[in-house]
Amino acid sequence: MPRSRSGRRAGWRGRNVSNLAPLAPVLVSRGSGRIVARMKVKVVVTPKAAVLDPQGAAVREAMQHLGMPEVRDVRIGKYLEIELEGDGTGSEEQLHRLCRDLLSNPVIEDYQLLMNAEAAV
Amino acid sequence: MRFAVIQFPGSNCDQDCLGALQSIPGANPDYVWHKETSLAGFDAIVLPGGFSYGDYLRCGAIARFSPIMRAVIDNAAAGKLVIGVCNGFQILCEAGLLPGALVRNRTLHFICRMAVTRVEVSHSPFTLGIPEGTLLRLPVAHGEGRFFADAATLRDLNEHRQVILRYVNAAGETTSEANWNGSLENIAGICNRKRNVFGLMPHPDRACDQRLGSSDGTLIFESMVKTIADQQSRAA
Numbered sequence: 001m002p003r004s005r006s007g008r009r010a011g012w013r014g015r016n017v018s019n020l021a022p023l024a025p026v027l028v029s030r031g032s033g034r035i036v037a038r039m040k041v042k043v044v045v046t047p048k049a050a051v052l053d054p055q056g057a058a059v060r061e062a063m064q065h066l067g068m069p070e071v072r073d074v075r076i077g078k079y080l081e082i083e084l085e086g087d088g089t090g091s092e093e094q095l096h097r098l099c100r101d102l103l104s105n106p107v108i109e110d111y112q113l114l115m116n117a118e119a120a121v
Numbered sequence: 122m123r124f125a126v127i128q129f130p131g132s133n134c135d136q137d138c139l140g141a142l143q144s145i146p147g148a149n150p151d152y153v154w155h156k157e158t159s160l161a162g163f164d165a166i167v168l169p170g171g172f173s174y175g176d177y178l179r180c181g182a183i184a185r186f187s188p189i190m191r192a193v194i195d196n197a198a199a200g201k202l203v204i205g206v207c208n209g210f211q212i213l214c215e216a217g218l219l220p221g222a223l224v225r226n227r228t229l230h231f232i233c234r235m236a237v238t239r240v241e242v243s244h245s246p247f248t249l250g251i252p253e254g255t256l257l258r259l260p261v262a263h264g265e266g267r268f269f270a271d272a273a274t275l276r277d278l279n280e281h282r283q284v285i286l287r288y289v290n291a292a293g294e295t296t297s298e299a300n301w302n303g304s305l306e307n308i309a310g311i312c313n314r315k316r317n318v319f320g321l322m323p324h325p326d327r328a329c330d331q332r333l334g335s336s337d338g339t340l341i342f343e344s345m346v347k348t349i350a351d352q353q354s355r356a357a
Contacts, residue, residue, distance in 0.1 A: 047224075051269055052303070054229050078178075102186070105179055105215065107222040108269055 039088045041095060042114040045104045046077035077109070088115055122349050124150040125163040127193070127209075129184045134170035134206065134326055141329035142167070145339060147346040155187040164349050165202040166193055168209025170262070170324060180223065180265050181211035190216055202246055202345050203318045207263055210310070210320030219313055219320045220278065221270035223263075227303025231264035235334060236301075236323050238286040238309045239293055245285055245312055246348035247319045247341050256293055257286070257337040259323035261302075266322040268304035268311070278311055286310035286321055 047053045056074040063071040080103060084091060095113055104111040126138045135152060142150035150167070153160065160166060173184035184190070190212075197203045197218050205213040213219045226232060240248050240255040251257075270278065278284055286309040290299040295307040302322070310321030325338025 050271065051224060052227065052267075054225055054227055054303075058229060102182060103178070105182065105222055107214075107220075107271070108224055 036085060037087045039084045039086065039115070041082040041084060041088065041091075043080040043082065043095075043099055043103055044077060044112045044114070045080070045109050046075055046111075048108055048110055051108045091115075122147050122149060122165070122346055123163045124148050124165045124167055125153045125160050126150050126167045126169055127155060127189055128152050128169075129155045129171070129173035129187060129212075131173040131175055131184075132169050132171035132208070134208075134324065137324070137326040138167050138169045138206070141326040141338060142342060144329050145342045145346060147350065148342060153189060155184070155189045158188050158192055160189070160192040160196050160201075163196075163201070164353075165204070165345055166196060168193070168203070168205035168212050169326065170207030170209060173208055173212065176208075176265075179211075179215065180208060181213075181215040184208075184212045185216040194218065197313075197318050200315065200317050202349060204247065204341075204345065205318075205320040206324055206326055207261075207266070207322055210322055211265065213318060213320045218318050219311060220274045221268055221311070223265050223322070224267050224269050225265050226263070226267050226301075228301070229264075231262070232301060233262040234260065234301075236261045236309070237289050237291060237293075237299065238323055239289040239295070241284050241287060242282050244282075245316050245319070245344075247312065247344050248285055249344040249348050251340050251344065254293065255340075256289065257323075257325075257340065258328065258335040259321075259325055259338055260327045260334070261323045263302070263322055266302045266304070268308040268322075270305060275305060278308075279306075281314055283311050283314065283316075284308055285312055285319060286323070 053075050055076045060071050060074040099111045099113055100106055124142050126135050128135045139150045142148040177183060193203060211223045214222050235258055238257050238259055240251050240253055242248060243251055243253050287295050287307040288299045288309050290296050300307040309323055312319045325341040328335040328338035330336055
């Protein structure tokens with residue numbers, strides 16, 4: 001059912017979409033005074049193109065009703081932020097393995113692993 | 122004949138499965154906690170329905186790494202009968218014991234109702250002696266039960282007669298209305314190539330007493346008991 005558009009758009013403005021740029025490791029201080037590196041890794045999981053995404057279709061229709069008839073397609077996936085201790089050296093292969101085995105199901109989903117390769121110093 | 126009913130944190134049909142199996146002559150079911158690592162002494166394995174690990178990440182995605190799953194995989198490889206109902210089916214797919222995956226229902230609704238399914242093969246250990254085309258009334262209760270597989274896998278499943286049950290209407294036809302969760306080709310249950318691992322979204326465990334609306338589920342468990350008895354008498 002089409003909804004009233006008035007008063008809705010203002011609320012949308014200024015809402016930031018999460019920045020997906022890879023993060024560099026940061027140094028954090030622990031209680032002991034020891035400084036350890038921490039690194040954030042981001043994983044984006046999306047349904048494969050061949051898989052019908054009824055959630056995405058429902059959101060697409062809602063967006064069309066709310067004043068964006070030009071919305072052609074919406075696909076809903078998952079976004080994970082993973083914090084690692086250390087600078088991520090040597091973790092990449094294991095992270096890919098866990099992306100395939102646990103974080104995504106390769107039958108129905110694709111994944112993208114975002115980590116800063118330069119961080120491995 | 123000993124049946125292991127695996128209990129994961131969040132399983133909620135373990136008691137249904139135990140109760141159903143207790144009503145089957147020859148079946149002697151016991152619970153096995155998911156932290157166990159051995160299934161020695163059991164003749165068959167049941168993965169019950171529910172919401173293991175709260176369905177976090179994906180249904181069955183975390184349960185497949187429970188310690189007991191190593192033993193389930195080894196026993197399946199050794200030819201033991203394994204049946205996964207609802208969440209159990211999802212776990213079997215996640216574990217790679219069955220092909221394909223179960224995704225959100227086409228309607229997005231959690232649907233809880235009686236479904237009519239049609240037996241597609243009578244030569245599986247789970248449908249032994251049930252003539253092809255027999256209609257089984259089995260309840261379904263799931264939000265993520267739409268069977269999906271890529272085209273090659275689907276072709277393979279059909280070619281090797283691995284589709285055991287399909288959703289049909291009261292006349293036994295695979296219509297799109299009868300396929301209320303949107304599964305590929307009305308698929309409700311499949312087995313592996315070796316035919317000893319069976320996953321299905323409908324609940325035979327909730328259809329073992331006429332007072333609950335159907336006792337058609339007993340046919341599946343009785344078929345398992347008969348198959349195991351045959352195997353054991355051949356081995357003896």
